[in-house]
Amino acid sequence: MALTLYQLSEKIFELEKQGKKILRLNIGDPGLVTPDALRNAAKKSLDAGETRYASAQGEKPLLDKIASTHGAEAQNVSVTPGSKWACYAVLQLMLKPGDNIVTPAPFWSAYELMAKSFGAECRLVKTEMEDHFQFDPQALFELVDAKTKVIVLNDPSNPTSTEYGAESVKAVLEYAQDQKILVLLDEAYRDLSFKKNELMTYQEGLAITTTFSKAYCMSGWRAGYLVADADVIKKVVSLNQITFTNVPRFTQAAMLEGLTRREEVTGATRNECKKRLAACEQVFKGIQYARPDAGFYFFPKVSDGDSITEKILEQGIAVTPGSVFGGYKQFIRLSLSHPLEKLTPALQTIRRVIDENA
């Protein structure tokens, strides 16, 4: 199975287009419809006729709200179609052919696909389940050279849902500031952390991104943002202008409503994630895994992730093999992306396949 994360995901959409019924535990979202209040905000904006071109940076009220959340100013913010675009734009700005980025693995392999598309390399600091997937900052620094332009931290991490220690993150930030290397901190799952939900405070040389796909259940909308140095934002806005142009105003209205109700909305998603994780841990008793610090991925150890993934697909359930997250062939990633009534029987099926192939 030499498919990338996305080829795999598109293959599942293909099978569905052909009429196959597949329970998708491969999709990185909580599997909940966007809360009513957010959808209503968008509908109200549509009713108000907010349907024309808008600023490529974002609407002022939303920029201000995001800025205040991160201790930054509006000039440090750009609204983006998902945090993925923010990552792509930052990497495009920073990378030339021959450059590299460094990040701990297992990792969200989109970073590597993006880097490669700019002729750059992605260097991985491997971490182990036995260490709760924590990285050694020193080992990371040893991979850095003159061609390293960005250190990427995805914290909490996709696919493990574990959080990096505050000490390690601090060490990276200090080292990077000293070496004048940009740190891209992808906080897509921060609002789903069971330990600490505070979003990172902006500081110079740091690019923070988050998404509304996860905790706000807005994956299909394409809603996220970037907080970074004003000159980085200026360049990102220039790229926005020649690519997607703007995030729709009605989408931004839903985002603003979400941020205004942040604790209510993200808290509800987080609680649902906790419930699902508890059920999952019941089913997977006796299987090895690092206990997630956040929603909604589960990354158990298996005999052979690629073949188990195929066997699970034969049962009508899509999961993702660990091989696409940096060569973790003895793992599979389950996205707990359905409510319990659908999720629990699916997890039991997966457990059975794992046991049959132990």
Add this chain to the structure above:
Amino acid sequence: MALTLYQLSEKIFELEKQGKKILRLNIGDPGLVTPDALRNAAKKSLDAGETRYASAQGEKPLLDKIASTHGAEAQNVSVTPGSKWACYAVLQLMLKPGDNIVTPAPFWSAYELMAKSFGAECRLVKTEMEDHFQFDPQALFELVDAKTKVIVLNDPSNPTSTEYGAESVKAVLEYAQDQKILVLLDEAYRDLSFKKNELMTYQEGLAITTTFSKAYCMSGWRAGYLVADADVIKKVVSLNQITFTNVPRFTQAAMLEGLTRREEVTGATRNECKKRLAACEQVFKGIQYARPDAGFYFFPKVSDGDSITEKILEQGIAVTPGSVFGGYKQFIRLSLSHPLEKLTPALQTIRRVIDENA
């Protein structure tokens, strides 16, 4: 005024954020709210909870509908956030540093900004108002060399709203097929043509794009599509996956509704464009211009486009200087992007500024 098309547009948004009241005749849309039926389709989709991640290529019913419109198959189609993304993606796929694209001017300078962002050059075949801005195919072919990867035709043209002759387009298609050069045909304004609204039939080696921003009044939504060879589409979908991910399903619902009511919706916009153009021609009697073949730009000749643009801005009206469309310094572009009650007095003000600076 060394600003690009988009820096200029963002500057106007900035002035507005500061509270300045500006009538924007610089924005490339018809200035109408999206028709009710289309907004309702989106709201219905939101109500149905179609808010999760979707295919990076597009939803099957919409792909099929677009394909049938262009005599193609679903595998030849990708739904994109505007036709701009389609252009960007095609150019990114085709261009390496040192390559070039060729296109007639005056032209939508986004093509050049995109090409430059990939280290490629944009070569212009200049055309003249006196020739109704028609290009000489032979002059275009003379600019082609081994590094030419794409010929771009924007027909009808932004900023002139003139159409290229069918003979010229045919000559380019035949030449390009013979030379194995991709033709990117940007039909953003086709549905607003006063002469011929038939969208181009797909053929091998041709990439056709259009947008819902103009005739469907959906500029802020970011809705468009690409029709091209299946292998081009595959690569575009891979790029979609690591950038914007998907066009929202509720946006695609509005697009599908629009295509289903194509003649009703685009006909209404076209008629409105005709009315505005008639009013505009009244106001600009005695001024030189090539008569538009389509909505909704007006490209009159003036003494000095840059300084006239600034003087018009002092009157609270934003227009675009011809210099950003390939060095047409003796022109300005007016987007007839407001209903008559606002448009007519603004046009009269512009006419006065032009006369005062003749």
